[in-house]
Amino acid sequence: MPLNRLRLPSLAVLFLAALASGCGSHTRMPPEARASLDRTLTGPEAVQYLRLSANVTPFFGDASKRLLTPYAPEDVRLLDDTKGKPISPGAVERIIPAGTKLRITKVEFPTSWVVAERVLYTPRTWPWVYLTEEGAPAGPPLVLVLPPNLERPEDFRTELEKYLAPRELTAQLDALPPAVKDAVREKRLVANMPLDAVRMAWGPPEQVRRTLEGTAKNEEWTYPAGRRKAFLTDGRLTRAEEAGKPLLP
Template identity: 55%
Template sequence: MKRLLAPLVLVTLALATGCASQVLLSPEDRQKVEKDLSTGPTSVRYLKASSYLTPFFGDASKRLLTAHPPEEVRLLNDTQGNPINPGAVQAMLPAGTKVRVLKVEFPTAWVMAERVLYSPRTQPWVYLDIEGAPPGAPVVLVLPPMSKSREDFLAEVDRHLLPQDPAPRIAKLQPRFQEAIKQKKVVESMPEAAVEMSWGMPERISRSLDGQQVRQEWVYPGGKRRVFLTDGLVTRVDEGTAPAAAK
């Protein structure tokens, strides 16, 4: 009984402080995901979009990988409900950079009790070894917690980490678009696939028909950055200030 007392106390404390498990996947699916991603050839992946390395909020022992600038990161809120900036950009890694999945960590009650309070501790973390990244603390990709199956979770990983090297597709782009992706920029006439490689997927997309033309507006978190496309090609890029709130 004495040997069981400490673990029972820890679990009780975790539940009492709001650290109930946030995992929707079954234990069997979690084991399959961990095996799928951290062993064998599927552990080798490639960045789908040019991404930043930043601090990991209040946890100095890790670094965050994100396709969005720090001011657009929407992973953790303060007590007023406002998004917390994880910290200044430390490095930028272009789309197609090779990575290896080291492990997947799901937010069980036990795991959350051990995570730093001011971190996105209620979400799954994927630990990565990134080719060419500056040396430092382990790098973590934070994923949404809504996945209910192994297939859902792997599809979410694919939104960030490609299983196939995108180099052949990137090589088919015009040199100026290839350079823009490396510099995480969006330029006029860029095809939408290249926009996604550079800036990542937007928060929302509005589509409309103008005669036979399909017009799109890609809006990134916070509404500051917007990309306008016609028939899949960029016509305008807006990096101005976010629009004022309606009164």
């Protein structure tokens, strides 16, 4: 009997030691690099500007947060159900337009401790960047989910810079024609839109296919799930599709 009483504490100690040593962690970035990123990004670099217009949706099964994503909910590929089918985070609640001032409040990596504390039906094994919108009423934090297995700080920053810019985008936005600027704010596309404006409206494509037709440079942008496509010639939008249907007149 005394021997049995000793076994449970021993197993608990082994379990805790395994967690502390990184067993079950979903990040390969060294602890000192993670800590340095969090200190820098929530300190001197905390203020950022949204590089593209983004949707705000529910955060899957966690009602205390909101997802910030450039993609439509049906195109989000962060969490699968038991049959391997993507789960939608929920309907769009609002759009935050490109150029909006944000503040990074926390950078959270999926260590074993963190994953254990996160709500089950969320993208628990991905890095999360917590943000607040400057001047907006208090509410749930916005979470930008970055790809897993970012091994180096520079890899993390490269991904983050797809969505956030360290400087205001006022001049870049004001240079757009009014109709294009409105489309960017509303996450719409309009004919002859410049390449940068397409990216600001729909976000970065998952795949880009480039071809030459005479002297014309063509690009086919495919978004997650292949449901949306944008076609550009010489840096200008010529047509777009959603679920195989044309979007532009």
